[in-house]
Amino acid sequence: MTDTTRHMRPGEVDGKSYYFVPREEFLALVDQGAFLEHAEFGxxxxxxxxxxxxSVQDEQHRRAILDIDTQGVKLIKAHHAYLDPVYVFISPPQYTILKQRLESRNTDTDEAISRRLRMAIHELRNARTPGAFDxxxxxxxxxxxxxxxxxxxxGETNGLVCDAMPARDMEEDAAEQSFLHDGETL
Structure with missing residues (x-):
């Protein structure tokens, strides 16, 4: 739960919300194999x-809940399956709605929104892969x-009926084609 270069937002506390470390220290921890998962975003x-x-499991007797991207899910599945994790994907109803939500917040730059939408294309595509999430x-x-x-x-999942991934919409298709046109691999 380490975040390196970004500044804390109001209400975040170093050592509680995240552990903030210099980039070089983070990369050294990666080399040491200290992370279950790690990724670069934004x-x-x-x-x-x-x-x-x-620590969460042993000392606090709680279930650890991780908010990670599909890159992290793939790393945990490949290297830490022994943890027997449960994978949940929280999806927007449609890509178009996600875009509207991000733009209406008025909290991010156009560049940041574009970066998040590009990442959403990757995330949605992966979530539609059979078996990617429980x-x-x-x-x-x-x-x-x-x-x-x-x-x-x-863990109250007996008889629980969750959702299926929403169908792609035209705006998602157009955005994906635009990214592919720009030479990005999906």
Whole structure:
């Protein structure tokens, strides 16, 4: 749960929200194999150490819940399957709606929104791969999505019916084609 180069947002506390370390120290931890998963997003490095997850499980007697991208999911599946994790993908109802939500917040630059949308194309594409996730939850109704996520997190999954990935929309198709036209691999 390490974030290197970005500044803390209001309310975040070093050592609680994240552990902020210099980029060089982060890369050394990667080389040492300290992370369950790690990724770069938006120019920042993020990772979850095995030590942090073990601490939550052993010392706090709680389930560790990780907010990671599909790159991190793939790393954990490849190298830490022994943890027997449960994988949940929280999906927007449609790519178009995600774009509208990001733009209406008025908190990010156009460049940041574009970067997030580009990443969303990758995430949505991967989530549509059979077996990529154990549960899909569409964030179309906050209360409903919360109840489903809460049930999964608490292990209350007997008889639980979650969602299927939403169909692609025209704007998602167009965005993907644009990224491919720009030489990006998906």
């Amino acid at each position: 120019g920042n490095l993020y990772g979850t150490t095995a030590k942090a997850v073990q 549960y899909i939850i569409i964030n179309d109704d906050l209360d409903r999505a919360y109840k489903l996520l809460r049930a999964v997190c608490l």
